[in-house]
Amino acid sequence: MSKRGVCSRTEAARWIVAGRVTVDGRVVRDPEFPIAGTGRQRIAVDGDELDAAPRFYLMLNKPRGLVTTARDERGRDTVYRCLEGASWQGRPLPWLAPVGRLDQASEGLLLFCNDPEWAARVTDPESGPDxxxxxxxxxxxxxxxxxxxxxxxxxxxxxxxxxxxxxxxxxxxxxxxxxxxxxxxxxxxxxxxxxxxxxxxxxxxxxxGDLVLGDLAKGQWRWLTADEVARLQGRTENLGR
Known part of the structure; x- marks a missing residue:
C-alpha cells in the first residue's frame, strides 16, 4: 500500500493488523503477506479498492525545528506541516514519504515522493548523488x-x-x-x-546532486521537473507525474 502511495508502511501495517485490508476479497492480517508484482491482485481498504496512484516528486525547504517523520510520539511538529493543504488537480496529495532525512536542528533541501524504487536509488550510498x-x-x-x-x-x-x-x-x-x-x-x-x-x-x-535549493523560501515546496527526477537517479529518460 505504501508503494501505491496510499500511506506509510507503519500505517499500512496498522490497517492490516486491524483487519481493514483485503486481498482478492479475503481479509489479510499479516503485514508481510506477499503481493505479486504484476498488480493483478485486488487490494481494498474498508471495502474501497485501491488504484495505483500517479507518481509524485517534490522538494521542500525544511525549516529548522521540524522532525522528519509522519508522526512524532513526543508531539513535535513534523515536516508534514509544510505540506498541509497541498493538492494536485484539485485533489489531496497521496501519501508522500521523505527521501532520506534531515534531523530536527537541520534545515534545507528535503525530497518527498511516493516512488520507493526511485527513493532507494537516490539514497543508495554507492550510486546515489552527492x-x-x-x-x-x-x-x-x-x-x-x-x-x-x-x-x-x-x-x-x-x-x-x-x-x-x-x-x-x-x-x-x-x-x-x-x-x-x-x-x-x-x-x-x-x-x-x-x-x-x-x-x-x-x-x-x-x-x-545538481538539484540546488536555490531561492525556494523556507517552509515552501515545489514539484520536481521530469528532467530533475531522471537526473537524481542517474537516468536521462523522462519520468515524473
Whole structure:
C-alpha cells in the first residue's frame, strides 16, 4: 500500500493488523503477506479498492525545528506541516514519504515522493548523488583541519569523513563551510565535526546532486521537473507525474 502511495508502511501495517485490508476479497492480517508484482491482485481498504496512484516528486525547504517523520510520539511538529493543504488537480496529495532525512536542528533541501524504487536509488550510498551542505561552526579552521575532515576520524567506533570541504567565509570566532558527502550516515556531519571538538551552529542542505535549493523560501515546496527526477537517479529518460 505504501508503494501505491496510499500511506506509510507503519500505517499500512496498522490497517492490516486491524483487519481493514483485503486481498482478492479475503481479509489479510499479516503485514508481510506477499503481493505479486504484476498488480493483478485486488487490494481494498474498508471495502474501497485501491488504484495505483500517479507518481509524485517534490522538494521542500525544511525549516529548522521540524522532525522528519509522519508522526512524532513526543508531539513535535513534523515536516508534514509544510505540506498541509497541498493538492494536485484539485485533489489531496497521496501519501508522500521523505527521501532520506534531515534531523530536527537541520534545515534545507528535503525530497518527498511516493516512488520507493526511485527513493532507494537516490539514497543508495554507492550510486546515489552527492549531498552538499553549508555548515556554520564555532571555530575558524585552517587548511590542515579542513584536510583532516576529508581524511576522516573515528567517532564512536565508526570512521566518518567528508568527500570535500571548503571554507566559504569566516568571522572572528566562527566560519561557514561547504561540506559534500557521498554517503548518508545518521547525523554524519555533526558527528564528524564532534570528533574534532567542533560544534555545529547551523546546518543547511543546499544541494542533492545538481538539484540546488536555490531561492525556494523556507517552509515552501515545489514539484520536481521530469528532467530533475531522471537526473537524481542517474537516468536521462523522462519520468515524473
Amino acid at each position: 549531498k552538499t551542505y553549508h555548515v556554520q561552526v564555532d571555530t575558524v579552521p585552517d587548511d590542515a583541519l579542513l584536510a583532516a575532515f576529508v581524511h576522516g576520524a573515528q567517532h564512536e567506533g565508526e570512521l566518518l569523513r567528508a568527500k570535500s570541504v571548503r571554507l566559504l567565509r569566516a568571522g572572528e570566532r566562527n566560519a561557514w563551510l561547504e561540506i559534500t558527502l557521498d554517503e548518508g550516515r545518521n547525523r554524519q556531519i555533526r558527528r564528524l565535526l564532534a570528533a574534532f571538538g567542533i560544534e555545529v551552529l547551523r546546518l543547511v542542505r543546499v544541494a542533492i
